[in-house]
Amino acid sequence: MNLYEYEAKRIFEAGGIPVPPAVRITKPEELAKVHFGYPLTLKCQVMSGGRGKAGGIKFAKDLEEGKALAKDLLQLVIKGSKTESLLVEPMVSIAKELYLAVTLDRERGCPIFIASAEGGIEIESSHNVLTEPIPFPYHPYVGRNLAAKLGLKGAVMAKVADLANKLYKVFESKDLDLAEINPLVITKGDDVLALDGKIIINDDSIGRQPAFKGWMEAHLVDMSPRERRAKLTDLNLVELDGNIGILCNGAGLTMATMDMVKAFGGQPGNFLDAGGGSDQKKTLAALELVNENPAVDVILLNILGGITACDEVAGALVEFMKKYPERQMVVRLRGNNQDVAEKMLAASGLKLYPDLEEAVKEAVSRSKNATKKPALAAKA
Amino acid sequence: MILVDKHTKVVVQGATGKMGAAHTKRMLDYGTNIVAGVTPGKGGEKIHNVPVFDTVMEAVKTTGATCSVIFVPPYLALDAGYEALDAGISLLVLITEGIPPQDTAKLAAAVKAKGAKLIGPNCPGIITPGQSLIGILPGSIFKSGPVGMVSKSGTLTYEIALALTESGYGQSTCVGTGGDPIKGLDYQEVLSMFEHDPATEVIVMIGEIGGNAEEEAAAFIKKNVKKPVIGYIAGQTAPPGKRMGHAGAIISGGKGTAESKLEAFKANGVRVAMTPGEVAKQVAEAIKQPAKA
Numbered sequence: 001m002n003l004y005e006y007e008a009k010r011i012f013e014a015g016g017i018p019v020p021p022a023v024r025i026t027k028p029e030e031l032a033k034v035h036f037g038y039p040l041t042l043k044c045q046v047m048s049g050g051r052g053k054a055g056g057i058k059f060a061k062d063l064e065e066g067k068a069l070a071k072d073l074l075q076l077v078i079k080g081s082k083t084e085s086l087l088v089e090p091m092v093s094i095a096k097e098l099y100l101a102v103t104l105d106r107e108r109g110c111p112i113f114i115a116s117a118e119g120g121i122e123i124e125s126s127h128n129v130l131t132e133p134i135p136f137p138y139h140p141y142v143g144r145n146l147a148a149k150l151g152l153k154g155a156v157m158a159k160v161a162d163l164a165n166k167l168y169k170v171f172e173s174k175d176l177d178l179a180e181i182n183p184l185v186i187t188k189g190d191d192v193l194a195l196d197g198k199i200i201i202n203d204d205s206i207g208r209q210p211a212f213k214g215w216m217e218a219h220l221v222d223m224s225p226r227e228r229r230a231k232l233t234d235l236n237l238v239e240l241d242g243n244i245g246i247l248c249n250g251a252g253l254t255m256a257t258m259d260m261v262k263a264f265g266g267q268p269g270n271f272l273d274a275g276g277g278s279d280q281k282k283t284l285a286a287l288e289l290v291n292e293n294p295a296v297d298v299i300l301l302n303i304l305g306g307i308t309a310c311d312e313v314a315g316a317l318v319e320f321m322k323k324y325p326e327r328q329m330v331v332r333l334r335g336n337n338q339d340v341a342e343k344m345l346a347a348s349g350l351k352l353y354p355d356l357e358e359a360v361k362e363a364v365s366r367s368k369n370a371t372k373k374p375a376l377a378a379k380a
Numbered sequence: 381m382i383l384v385d386k387h388t389k390v391v392v393q394g395a396t397g398k399m400g401a402a403h404t405k406r407m408l409d410y411g412t413n414i415v416a417g418v419t420p421g422k423g424g425e426k427i428h429n430v431p432v433f434d435t436v437m438e439a440v441k442t443t444g445a446t447c448s449v450i451f452v453p454p455y456l457a458l459d460a461g462y463e464a465l466d467a468g469i470s471l472l473v474l475i476t477e478g479i480p481p482q483d484t485a486k487l488a489a490a491v492k493a494k495g496a497k498l499i500g501p502n503c504p505g506i507i508t509p510g511q512s513l514i515g516i517l518p519g520s521i522f523k524s525g526p527v528g529m530v531s532k533s534g535t536l537t538y539e540i541a542l543a544l545t546e547s548g549y550g551q552s553t554c555v556g557t558g559g560d561p562i563k564g565l566d567y568q569e570v571l572s573m574f575e576h577d578p579a580t581e582v583i584v585m586i587g588e589i590g591g592n593a594e595e596e597a598a599a600f601i602k603k604n605v606k607k608p609v610i611g612y613i614a615g616q617t618a619p620p621g622k623r624m625g626h627a628g629a630i631i632s633g634g635k636g637t638a639e640s641k642l643e644a645f646k647a648n649g650v651r652v653a654m655t656p657g658e659v660a661k662q663v664a665e666a667i668k669q670p671a672k673a
Contacts, residue, residue, distance in 0.1 A: 106561035106591050106628065110485050136489050175480050204627070205480040208455050236625040251559055251625025252533020252588050255614035256656055262617040263655060271618075273625035276477055276516075276534065277399065304538040306504055307399065307475075307516040335518040335538060336406070356539060357657050 001201045001212070001219045004045045006087045008197035012181070015170035017163055019194045020089045028070040031063060036090035038062050043089070043196075044073050047221050048081035056083070059091065081221060092195060097183035098150065099129075100164060102171040108133055111171065113142070113164065117150050119183030138172070140165045159192045160184070174212075175205030226289055235274055235286050242267020243297040244367045245290035249274050249308045257302045257360065266364035269296045277307040283316035291324060297370030298328040300363040302356060305335030314341035321348055328370065330363040332356060382528070382553045382573040382580070383471060383497070384447065386511040391416040391439045391469070393460045394451035395427050399475075403451065403516050404428055410513040415443035436467040447471040449505065449514050457501065458483035465494050473514050474500035474564070481627070484562045491564060498564025502626070504534035504556035515556070525550020527663055528574035530567055531586035532559050532593075532626070536614055539656045540586060547660040549667070552580040559626030561590070567597035568604075575605045582608050582666045584659055585650070587641055589615035590629045594641040602648035608666035611645040612653045613638045 003011075009019045023034045024045070034040065044056035051057060056078050060066030066088075076083045097119030105112040111134040118128050132146055143164035147157045163184070171179040178200040185195045206212050220228045230237030236251070240258075244266050248254040254273040261268050270293060274286045290299055303313050310333050317331065332353045333341055342352065353359035390407070394400040395417025405428050408414050416439035417427045423434030433439040436448065448464040450457060450472065457479045464472050472491065479501045491498040499506055505515010509522040516534070521542040527549050531537040537556050544551065555570050557563055567585060574580045583605070587594040594613065601609050616638040618624050620631040631637050645652050651666065653659040 104481050104485060104562060107593075107596075109488050109562050111482065136486050172482060175482060177481070202480055202482070204454065204478040205482075208480070236623070238619065238622045238624060240619070248535070250533060250535030251629050252531070252536030252586065252614045253539055255588060255616075255618060255624055255629070256536050256539065256612075258618070259614065259616045260655055268617070271622075271624060275625070304518070304535040304542075306518050306534055306538060307403075334542065335521070357655070 001203055001206065001216055002047050003199040003201065003219065004047070004084060005043065005197055006045055006085070008199035009194065011170060011174060011199060012194050012197050016166045017170070017181075017194050018192060019197070020092055022087050022089045024085050024087055025070065026074070026085045028067040028074070031066045031070055031088065034088050038066070039091045040066055041089045041091055042066065042069055042073055043087045044076050044078065044083040045085045045087055046078045046081040046083055048079040051078055054078045092185055092193060093188040094185050095188045095190070096186040098160070098186070099182045100167060100184045101178060101180035101182070102134070102168050102176070103178045105131070105133070110134060110136075111168070113146050113168075115146055115150055119185070134168060138168060143168070156186055156190055156192065163192055175202045175209055176200060177202045226292060230272070230289055233282070233285055235272060235282070235289065237289060238271040239293065240268045240270055241295075242269045243295050243370065244363050245269045245272070245293060245296035245299040246302075247272045247274060247286055247290050247299060248302045249278060249304065250276065253302065253304060257300065257356070260356070260360045261300065261364060264360050264364045266360070266367050269293055274308070278312070280312045280315040280319070283313050284319055287316060287320045291327060298330060298363050298366045300359065301329065301331045301333070302359060303333050303335070305333070305337060308335075309337045310335055310341035311337040311344060314344040317350070318344060318348060321350065328366050330359050330366065332359040381508040381511065382570070382577050383555070384506055384508050384512045384514055384553070386411065386413060388447050388512050388514070389413050389415045389443060389445040390447045390449060390512075390514055391418055391436060391443070391445040392430075392449050392451065393418045393436065393464065395419060395430070395432060396422050396425070397451055400451035401427055404430065406519070407513055410519040412512045412514060415445050436463045436469065440467045440469065445469065447473065447514060449473040449475065451475055454478040454480070458487050461487040461498070462490060465490055465496055470496045472496065472498045472564070473503075473505050474498060475503060475505060475515055476500075477502040479560070481560060481562045484560060488562065488564055499555060500558040500564060502560045503558030504537060506553065506555050507551075508553045509551050517554070517556070521545055522554065523550040526552060526579065526581035526667065527584055528552045528577065528580035528582070529554040529584045529586065530570040530574070531556050532588050532628070533586060533614065536586055536656065540584065540612070540659050543657055543660040544584075544663060547664065549660065549663050552577060559588075559628055561628035567593055568600045571597060571601060571605055571609070575607055580607065581670065582610065582663050584663065585609055585611045587611065587613045588626065588629050589613070589618050589624065589631050589638050589641075590626070590636040592636065595644040598644040598648040598650055601650055608670055609650045610653055610659055610662040610666060611650040612656065612659050613641045616654075
């Protein structure tokens with residue numbers, strides 16, 4: 001779950017990391033309540049990156065200019081992401097900009113610091129980037145080593161080291177995938193300040209982070225409505241452009257099925273991984289999600305039961321077909337409890353395809369013959 | 381065979397939970413040497429005739445178990461893993477999905493420090509067909525034979541094993557390493573074990589988009605693996621920037637694409653299969669012509 005800048009900074013602040021004073025506004029008039037003194041910085045709160053380049057950060061010399069800028073900024077859409085609010089901060093006198101982040105490195109299998117003495121940059125294209133593996137258990141010397149490697153000296157070195165240690169504590173205690181400060185500013189008065197911040201909370205950890213309970217729904221802004229619903233019901237849906245609705249259990253199998261549909265000349269309408277161990281209710285919810293996509297002409301269901309029991313899937317299928325008898329279905333169902341599932345489905349007349357390649361070919365062929373008609377409604 | 385055989389004594393952590401109990405039964409039915417279950421507070425009970433202990437320490441002391449298969453809920457998995465390690469378990473098979481990756485990183489570091497091995501998390505487990513099934517794999521689709529399999533995916537492993545079995549090619553051992561970005565055993569470690577395993581003639585490696593583990597494995601194969609390796613990558617048509625089911629399966633910043641992985645396979649002498657069905661055909665050819673292509 002990605003957070004907005006203002007949320008990230010509140011979390012940083014609570015972790016003892018210095019941030020500029022700030023007020024968040026959703027209407028231009030609210031600027032009158034801001035008493036930092038001008039000039040002020042107005043920053044669009046959006047999920048997308050590249051905000052500065054897209055004109056999402058402006059400076060106001062007085063209230064009048066500020067209101068006019070706020071009005072425009074509040075309507076700004078950056079790379080498809082709407083401006084949620086504006087963050088208003090006093091302008092900071094900058095001596096130096098650094099980059100500092102903590103994330104998990106999948107290659108090394110451990111958390112790492114990523115740091116650079118050149119902040120405000122696009123970190124992926126910079127050559128002066130340090131990556132430092134973080135040992136378990138953590139000790140504050142790690143932050144000192146990092147600050148020293150950045151070439152910092154004296155009081156600033158100690159302040160950056162302390163900030164790095166606090167950033168790791170926030171990363172660990174809040175179960176983050178990313179805690180990023182860019183730029184980390186050294187002011188002309190030798191203070192350190194997180195001028196911009198980004199936080200990604202690990203989705204699997206939200207359940208043990210009471211502070212973020214219920215936050216997910218408001219933060220799923222870069223998804224279609226169906227993708228959002230899937231996410232909130234713990235299903236993995238990615239919508240695509242074609243007319244074959246793909247539903248499988250397991251990420252690898254769903255991807256492989258999608259690839260095969262394409263290889264045999266069909267067009268996947270979605271990727272839906274129902275995950276491991278889906279019961280009848282969850283499988284039915286997954287079927288409904290695929291069914292609701294008006295572009296889908298055929299549903300291709302491919303289940304290999306390991307932790308998922310085929311009879312649970314068959315139960316969902318029986319229920320679904322009662323509701324939507326007109327729906328074109330190609331079904332493959334193999335693995336644990338396959339025999340029970342086959343008995344349950346025998347009465348329905350639904351043909352089961354034991355071979356994946358045959359099932360895919362059948363779905364592709366039906367998708368090509370499908371006559372375009374309005375989305376199928378449930379049987380009354 | 382690698383890692384497990386019919387003698388491997390297995391303890392099930394979380395044996396009395398819904399998933400744990402169901403799969404304890406399946407594993408027993410398969411013939412796995414399940415010697416104990418562990419559920420705190422249920423010591424002294426039995427599950428499918430297997431004695432249940434309160435702690436892994438007691439279970440290991442009483443039964444001599446060396447392997448633990450873990451079915452506990454995600455936020456309890458790190459503790460369960462530490463407990464198993466501390467009790468002297470040398471092979472941890474962590475089935476649980478949805479474990480916070482920082483927990484996995486901590487557990488993986490502890491496993492390494494102890495010289496133990498971790499399979500998973502978010503994985504189907506491991507099977508040496510005809511001998512031992514540890515995890516949630518459907519036993520009926522596997523049979524004993526010369527193909528060693530290593531895969532990030534559960535159900536895709538079943539798909540390819542099924543195709544192999546139906547084509548007459550059984551498996552020495554199949555290891556599902558799991559779909560999380562942070563995990564225990566990686567491709568290289570498993571490939572190396574298969575290379576030194578006399579029962580394995582051909583290796584099948586199943587990867588997917590995201591990260592660069594397949595690229596690193598391909599380079600490792602060129603240097604260290606003489607047996608023929610067949611590689612398959614899922615997600616060839618996945619759109620960039622979208623998480624495709626597994627936490628690790630995402631193309632980000634132009635990295636982790638199927639093209640990059642398939643290129644690395646080709647450049648390092650790994651035989652490429654473009655569909656799951658093609659894997660079995662490539663295995664048939666590799667068994668006829670074991671020299672590296």
